[in-house]
Amino acid sequence: MCDTCGCSNSEEVKIHNLQHKHEPQHDHVHPHEHTHEHGNAPFAHSHGHTSGKIxxxxxxxxxxxxxxxxxxxxxxxxxxxxxxxxVSSPGSGKTTILEKTIHSLIATHKIAVIEGDQQTLLDAERIEKSGAPAIQINTGTGCHLDAQMIDTAIQKIEIEPNSILFIENVGNLVCPAMFDLGETKRVVVISVTEGEDKPLKYPYMFQTSHLCLINKTDLLPYVDFKTEKAIEYAQSLNPKLEFILVSAKTGEGMNEWYNWLFQQQ
Amino acid sequence: MHEFSLASEVIDLAQNEAIKNAVTSIQEINIEVGDLSGVDADAFETALELLVKNTILENAVISIIRTPGIGKCNECDIEFEMVQRLDSCPDCHCFPSQIVGGEEFRVLSLLAE
Structure with missing residues (x-):
């Protein structure tokens, strides 16, 4: 196991479906022979200086x-x-944003959530209380979700046509950046209690995201966060990145976030 | 620190190739890690060395080939060594530049018995 952050292999990953009431209807097939296409010469040629084959x-x-x-x-x-x-650092408010979003949209939209955390069912329980089905992936000591975990999760939860599926990744701005999950869009969340230089410190995440939600704007009067600087830094890395300022607590900016969601559908 | 998961991927890949090529042991594995790939080459090597126990790679020499980051200026078109993704063009200081090298993260070859 990794001494730095505790990453390890997938044997520790656990997926908990909080929907015990019914079995999901899942009608797609996932072939799992991962064939690797090898662009270059796939097979061996002998070298005079060795007994083995390359x-x-x-x-x-x-x-x-x-x-x-x-x-x-x-x-x-x-x-x-x-x-x-x-994706975000721990504590940026992803789960609260999701709770508020579900509360506002669940009457008119079909929503499901995949929650990723190292341990506990706490986030999935919070989401279920707001009215959307949720499935929890516990990565054990792992620091990110990967595509295989999502594949397994979507076979255990009902994903209705024309719905919105939120995947809340493990709080970590480093590792999840490398792992495509098959998502339509990637949303990076930062909060004003963090430094405005975060995009420069974690460039991969901001370069691979489509939207940046800047959360906890209700706290702006009390912190030194410079919003324009944060946007400038992030845009220098990714000129196409969009920004929405929100406060999940007060509801400020949330309508703009919902409109962005509807535009993507 | 996703290097442990990535090291596991490499071991799986080597096991599959060994089966496919009907070989029973691997003497050497050559892996390319670009400086801008998002992978810490040293941490990755440590992870791989720890995880190879009782696998096809247990006795293999792990050879990590690091490739430097190369940027290409969008304005003056020159190529330059890019240490960080944020590096601007050394000539016209234009920013950001395209990354044209150093993002590789792949298994190049195996030497098998």
């Missing part, structure tokens, strides 16, 4: 994850599901 691969190490992510993406596209991967 197997040339030139294969991307993330290709297995990326292929599963593509299958997930096809599943979402086929059902016209808007799948959003929410």
């Amino acid at each position: 197997i040339n691969l030139n294969v991307d190490i993330l290709s297995g994850n990326n292929q599963t992510a593509q299958l997930n993406r096809r599943f979402f596209e086929g059902r016209k599901v808007l799948c959003l991967n929410l």
